[in-house]
Each structure stands twice: as structure tokens, then as C-alpha cells.
């Protein structure tokens with residue numbers, strides 16, 4: 001199988017992606033837009049250190065670096081087209097579409113495997129794939145830790161108590177799917193719990209924790225130590241809120257019945273980010289305070305939004321969790337993968353999903369009645385059926401809608417609606433009504449595939465600020481000095497442990513007398529001068545929207561040639577909506593998105609499938 005390769009294009013001879021002084025194949029592939037200067041630099045430096053001058057080996061290393069930059073953990077050299085023509089399809093078409101001199105796939109990986117770079121363990125050839133050493137190690141760590149966990153004896157449970165508890169917390173036919181998943185999870189050390197939005201994952205987690213706490217108390221042990229974690233602060237806050245809500249729900253026939261004993265056993269349950277759970281280690285972003293030598297004290301570790309967990313973070317998590325602690329990885333494997341390299345959740349499902357022992361428990365029943373059209377749309381996207389996706393979008397029942405970018409009236413309506421929304425938020429913010437401003441701001445999200453360009457988040461943020469400023473009669477946004485204004489919706493883009501701010505937190509700026517304060521959705525508020533890493537949130541990228549939802553979502557699709565346009569991106573974007581989703585794009589762009597998979601090269605699924613211990 002050959003892979004179409006993405007190329008960047010530029011007319012600027014001083015483009016920073018061009019590597020100065022590169023020669024041979026590295027230069028050719030750099031100038032053709034396949035490699036960036038950084039890829040070339042790493043390949044040249046490492047090859048020079050070990051005296052490796054085989055050009056095809058140098059190119060292979062640069063391609064491995066490129067692969068990681070693009071989210072894969074390895075590269076399949078055999079997937080490139082060695083004829084240099086048809087496989088090099090250049091999705092971002094530029095002036096230089098000349099065939100590339102790919103080394104013949106036959107024997108290429110073997111040459112790399114026999115090279116000085118492999119001998120010095122800079123790169124590893126394994127499973128027919130080429131890895132940079134670090135990712136090869138991490139992939140094997142994840143596999144080895146998981147296989148060890150799967151082979152370990154199941155924790156003891158009191159079966160009669162468990163069955164009674166499950167009947168109380170997951171009553172009747174309506175909760176049968178979740179009951180099965182919860183029972184299987186309690187009886188195992190490790191579970192991957194999957195399901196799309198509204199499939200009842202959080203409800204399952206809440207009931208499951210009550211079952212585990214009951215078992216622990218019955219066994220006469222100490223109070224169960226539970227860690228609830230998610231990759232972003234926003235996702236952690238949602239998890240905590242949803243679990244607390246489920247626990248507090250008033251008794252109702254046919255619904256889960258949490259008792260005062262359950263609430264007592266689970267009192268004070270808090271969720272936090274995975275980074276916080278693992279504990280920062282000053283000066284390192286890939287190592288944590290808790291590791292194999294200093295394990296986490298928890299008896300149960302539940303991770304939500306696992307699709308956003310990179311290979312590196314999963315390796316660190318698995319080595320930190322006690323081997324006898326229960327681990328529950330919850331998430332939606334059809335969503336976009338982590339920003340950093342890896343597609344761990346999808347790999348776990350692909351590698352372990354066929355096992356008969358139920359390590360992967362899938363929740364498939366949709367429990368949100370208000371979103372039936374969104375559910376059908378999401379299912380058609382998952383099925384990779386562009387005709388069904390377009391039919392849903394064009395059915396026009398109000399909950400889902402397609403706006404053609406050439407439809408001037410439709411676009412003008414959209415812009416008016418976005419401006420009105422921004423103005424209403426600003427009105428509440430100027431009046432100092434923080435809670436109302438925040439609630440309104442969070443009701444709608446404008447999502448873009450790209451950051452830059454005419455359909456990018458940066459452009460739409462500026463557009464809305466301009467219109468907002470024009471309607472308010474003041475200059476707002478963009479320039480230094482006017483970037484803070486009442487009604488500015490904000491997204492926190494980096495963790496600040498001192499202030500208790502987390503990447504992914506959202507809020508809105510509110511006028512309080514002469515001062516401006518940012519009110520965040522978790523209830524905290526800060527003088528705007530204290531906030532460093534923030535972005536304006538009139539529009540955001542789909543990638544950054546992961547782990548959050550809004551009542552209404554508008555998705556702006558780029559044209560069909562964009563390499564970012566994938567099935568996973570469209571699925572993630574439309575499933576952010578609870579009630580209504582509007583897709584702005586051509587039918588061709590929708591079709592291209594549904595047909596293109598965001599494939600990430602990885603050997604993890606195969607390693608898990610083969611179940612052979614690493615030597």
C-alpha cells in the first residue's frame with residue numbers, strides 16, 4: 001500500500017522550513033516540501049555523529065522525525081511510493097509536484113537496520129517499521145505494562161454483594177449495557193471503557209465507583225483511594241461535575257439509586273489533570289514525580305478522555321499506577337488523537353477489542369434524546385458514508401444543517417448571528433453579570449479546522465472582534481492595549497499551577513467597576529493582568545475543543561484539499577454539539593473529510609494483538 005504524502009509549499013526562498021546547507025536527498029525532499037528544516041537538522045546531526053553517510057539512511061531518519069512531528073510514533077518506509085509518481089499526491093498542491101527520487105522500498109528498512117544509527121540505537125527497525133529510539137521504548141513499555149496487567153490475577157470481589165449493588169445502581173433493561181460493563185470492570189484489573197457522547201460513560205463510572213467503594217468497605221479495608229483524571233483541566237472539571245451530579249441525583253424509579261452510604265464512601269471525590277496526578281518534576285515535561293519507583297497510592301485510577309492521551313503520557317501513567325490498582329481508561333476512540341504523538345486509545349481498541357475477556361467494554365446506546373439527528377450524523381461519519389452524511393446535513397430538520405460557503409445570504413446570516421451572540425455576551429459582561437455572560441458564551445462554539453487562513457480560527461476571531469467593535473463604537477481586540485475588553489471570551493492555553501489554571505479552561509472577561517476580571521467556568525476569577533497564556537475564543541480549533549461540549553456548534557470546513565480535513569476531525573467537531581450543529585462547507589469538503597482517515601503510524605495495536613512478551 002502506498003501513502004499520499006503531504007507537502008508544504010512556499011514561494012519564499014527564506015522560508016524558515018528550508019534547511020540551509022542541506023545536500024543530496026535531504027535537500028531534495030526538503031525543497032519538495034516533504035521535510036522541514038528541523039527534520040533535516042536532526043537527521044544530519046545524528047548521522048554526522050556516527051559517521052553515517054548513506055543518503056537513503058539519512059532520509060529515513062528525517063522521515064522518522066517528520067512522522068513524530070505529524071503525530072505518528074514511527075514511519076512505514078514501505079508505504080512510500082518508490083516510483084516517485086502516483087504515491088506522491090501532494091494534498092497541498094504547489095508549484096513543485098515533480099516526482100521525488102524515493103529510494104526503492106525493497107531493502108530500504110534493512111539498510112537502516114544495518115546502519116551505524118541503528119547500531120547506536122538512535123533508531124530502531126521493528127515490526128517492519130522505523131522508530132526513533134524513545135518512541136520504540138515507550139511503545140514497548142505500554143505494551144509490556146498492559147500485558148502484565150492483563151495477566152495478573154483478578155482482584156477478589158464479593159459476588160453476591162456485587163450483583164445486588166449492580167441491580168441497585170444499574171436497574172432494569174435500560175441500564176443493562178452499563179451494568180454489564182460495570183460488572184466486568186469491577187471483576188478486572190484493567191478496562192478500556194469506550195463510547196461516543198451521551199452513551200452513558202460517566203453514569204457508568206459513577207455507579208462503578210460506588211460498587212468498588214462498597215466492596216472495599218465490605219472487605220474491611222481502609223477507605224478506597226480513587227484518582228479521577230483527564231488530560232485537560234476542562235475535561236477533569238466536567239468529569240468531576242458529572243460524577244457529583246450522578247451521585248446527588250434524587251431517587252427516581254428505574255434510575256440508579258445512590259444511597260447515603262454510597263455518598264459517604266465517595267465524599268470529597270475530586271478530579272484533576274493527569275499531569276497534576278502524576279506530579280510535576282521541575283525541569284522535565286516527560287518525567288513525573290510518580291513513576292515505577294514511586295507509584296501512585298491510589299487503589300482505583302479512572303482516566304476520562306483517553307483519546308487525548310499521547311503515547312508518552314500513557315507510558316508514564318502505566319508505570320505510575322500500582323500493579324494491583326484498578327485502571328479504567330474511558331474515551332471515544334473515534335475522536336481526534338492526542339496533540340502529541342500516538343493514537344493510544346484507538347490502538348488499545350484495535351489491539352485488545354477482539355479478546356473474549358471483555359477488557360474493552362463498549363457502550364453503544366445513545367441516551368440523549370434531544371440529539372437524535374446529531375447521533376445519526378455522527379454515525380454516518382463513523383461509517384465513512386459521505387452520501388448518508390450529506391443526506392443528514394441536507395435533511396434540514398433544524399438540529400443539523402449545511403451552509404454552503406458560496407451562499408452569500410447564508411454566510412451573512414451566520415456572521416450576523418455570531419456578532420449578535422458576541423454582543424449579547426458583551427452586554428452582560430459590561431453589566432457585571434458574570435454568571436450569565438459565561439453561560440451565554442459557553443452556549444455556542446465556532447470551530448475551525450485550521451488556525452490560520454480564511455477559514456481559520458485566527459481570522460474568524462478578528463472578524464468577530466471587528467464587527468463587535470463596530471457595533472459597540474469602540475476598537476476591540478488585536479492591538480496591544482485593546483486586547484482585553486468586557487465580553488472577551490478566553491481560552492487558557494497553558495497550565496499555571498500557581499494560579500490553578502489549566503490548559504483548556506474557558507471563561508469570559510467581565511467589567512467590575514473600572515477593572516476587568518476574567519471569570520472562568522470553574523467559578524474562579526482573576527484580574528486580567530494576571531493571565532499570561534490566553535487566546536480569544538470567539539472561534540477555536542477543533543483540536544482545542546476536544547473534551548468540551550456546547551449546546552450549539554458551528555463548524556467551518558476548509559476546502560477539500562486541506563490535509564487537516566479528516567473523518568476524525570469532522571466527527572470530533574459535530575459531536576461537540578449537544579443540540580444543534582451547523583457545518584459550513586462545500587459538499588466536496590464534507591465528502592473529502594468523511595473519506596480521509598487521520599491515520600497515525602504505530603505498532604502498538606499489533607504488539608497487543610500478538611500478545612508475545614518483549615524479549
Ligand SMILES: Nc1ncnc2c1ncn2[C@@H]1O[C@H](COP(=O)(O)OP(=O)(O)OP(=O)(O)O)[C@@H](O)[C@H]1O
Nearest residue numbers: 174175195196197198199200201202203204367368
Ligand atoms: N441507561 C440510561 N438510561 C437513561 N438515561 C441515561 C442512561 N445512562 C445515562 N443516561 C443519561 O444520559 C445522559 C448522558 O449520560 P452520561 O453523561 O453518562 O454519558 P457520557 O457518555 O458520559 O456522555 P459525555 O461524554 O457526552 O458526557 C445523562 O443525562 C444521563 O443521566
